[in-house]
Amino acid sequence: MVVKRSTERTEKEVEYTRLRIPFGPVHPALKEPVLLRISVRGEEIIDVDMTLGHVHRGIESLAEGRNLIQTLYLIERICGICSHSHTTCFIQALEEIGSIIPSERALYLRTLIFEMERIHSHLLLLGVMAYEIGFDTLFMFTWHVREKILDLFEKITGNRIHHAMNTIGGVRWDLTSQMAGEVKAYMREIEKSTKYIHSAFTDGTVEKRICNLGVLDYNDAIKLCVVGPTARGSGVNIDVRKDHPYAAYDELKGDFSVITRKDGDVYARTEVRIFEVFESINIIKAILDRLPNGSIRPEENVFRIMKRIPEGEAVSLVEAPRGELLYFVKTDGKGGLIRLKVRTPTFSNLLSLKRMLVGCEIADIPVIVASIDPCLSCTNRVTIINQEKGKSKVIDMDSLRRMVRRKWMRR
């Protein structure tokens, strides 16, 4: 009798257990705070729900109350990893409105910093990928390689993360011949290191862990409008640098190719990034060989240039390390802004997470989420589902603390 009852119970548990796990919005390993509410049956993920807006800082609204040069340094703070992409995109829109044409050298220098930023962002993600699959040695190695590129940034622009390289009509710092030599020498070194990283990623154990995981096929990638390496990993051949060349990419078109992979799994997305590092190295070598002479910025005071920018609006596109970045800028003609709209690549890529996650296991969540290069998390939240009534409630940090306190008082 007793034995029979216990078997009944286990059967019921297996059939109806459906847990909801909150994943996010703050996590030390991942950067973009997103709350994923994941429903699981056993180990298998059956549904994903997403909540955005945990780090809404109101930057667009802040920008509308400032003048253009103040906004330039404000929007650099939108992202630490791709700060140069944001300023370039903004500056391009302004230059289009004011019909200011920067010098050739300035455009080449912009592109140089752009590609160095892509290398450092991709190396960062490769390190995070290695960390998520539990390959800490490779993580340390990759970030060691990345550290030197940050030092180069510090030498060229004066800061490791927020370079503040762009200004209206040019760039703020010139590249001396000594620095060019250092960059060139380092590119040789980084090529060697990235080959080593690639050989570590083609290791049998790594392949077993991330192959056929989080698959996003070509049609889904098109339907969900994913961008950047996530789209290229699914075989979609899009790259703003080739499709709508900006800065100096028009002249550097022949020096790089768009990397695509057909598989659409985590491994494909990782491999796309590894090979993009090589392409970036090629571009940097071409830039250093063909860097034109001339001035890097207009002689005029920033205020004069700001006053020259009339009322108008423009849309600007760049290929940030994570994908296509879009800016809409509307100026008021008095050196200020009426409207600023930013669409970041991660926002386009996040929705594809649902397609990737469903059918996978809980242990795969960090790997898949890291593979689109956003930034996620885990907090002290618990969801309790009352199965009989079908109700659920989320206990947040405060109520959890209250519960702990109450228990302590009772004692």
Added chain:
Amino acid sequence: MRALRVGKMLRDTLRSLFRRPVTVEYMTKPGSMVPLPERFRGKLTYDKSACIGCLLCIRVCPGGVITSTEERKASFNISRCIFCGQCVEICPKGAIKMSSQFEVVTYDKNGLLIK
């Protein structure tokens, strides 16, 4: 299945046991710091006598660091500074400069005011 190449990375791991660490310990010995480059943007310095009171720096500052004083000179609140260096660039007389000092931690908030 492909051959396991873990051994390669393992060799690197073992080798690093006998290597000097890549990181530099912070200020344990004098002169043990990572050298700062020439263009490094650190704490602001202000030459009051060179200032002509055009107050252009106030209009470009993104952080709201700079306020004007009664005698039409600038006063800086470094705790709001984002070290972009735009005020240095706009100053027509070169009265504002960026030093290589990056430690701006203090017990006293007034220590971060430059007048």
